[in-house]
Amino acid sequence: MVKPVIPGAIIAGGELSKSTILAVNQAAAKTPAQWRRFVAYATLVKVGGSLAWRANNPGNLRDSPLKIGNVTGAxxxxxxxxxxxxxHAAQKALYIKKYGTTKVREAIAKLTPPSENDTERYLKELEKAGVDLDKDVNSQIDVLMPAVALSEGVIAGIEVPRS
Structure with a gap:
């Protein structure tokens, strides 16, 4: 029985075929050790890359009504x-609904708590990307969204078509 050589999650599409597993294993061999994981969707498997990329979750959200599943991260x-x-839509909805009138600085402190992140570095990265930390999230949303994706590290891996 052929099995994936890396841990992962099948979110949609059912079991992986033997040929898909072999392709995932080949992709894993080309992937840096810290990113050797996969997420399987109905038509493809995302191998490697950052969690934000594999999970289609540019804001690294923990939960959302729009989610189709969950994966374990660090x-x-x-x-x-x-x-x-x-x-992106889930991230924007959360930011506007929950933090819209909150200053960006305060919202980020809640979204990226110092117990899990280097929040000061994160804020500096957002500021460098043009986000005004002392304005409310609603007024900064169009600058904030791509800056967060950049800070969260949406780094592509390898897409393997399912067969």
Whole structure:
């Protein structure tokens, strides 16, 4: 029986075929050790890359009504979205609904707590990307979203088509 050589999660599409597993194993061999994981969707398997990329979760959200599953990361469980667009939509909805009138600085302190992140470094990265930390999230949302994705490290891995 052929098995994936790396840990992962099947979110959609059922069991992986033998040929897909072999392709995942080949992709894993090309992947840096710290990213040797996969997430399987109905039509493809994302191998390697950052958690934000594999889970279509550019904000590394823990939960959302739009999620289709969960994966375990280095510091807990994270939502998985069907597409990166769905992940962006969930992130934007959360930011506006929960933090819209909150100053960016205060919202980020809650979203990226110092117990799990270097929050000061994160804030500096956002500021460098053009986010005004002392304005409310609503007014900064269009600058904040891509800056967060950059800070969270949406780094692509290898997409393996399912067969």
């Amino acid at each position: 510091v807990g469980v994270f939502a998985v979205f069907a597409t990166m667009d769905d992940g």
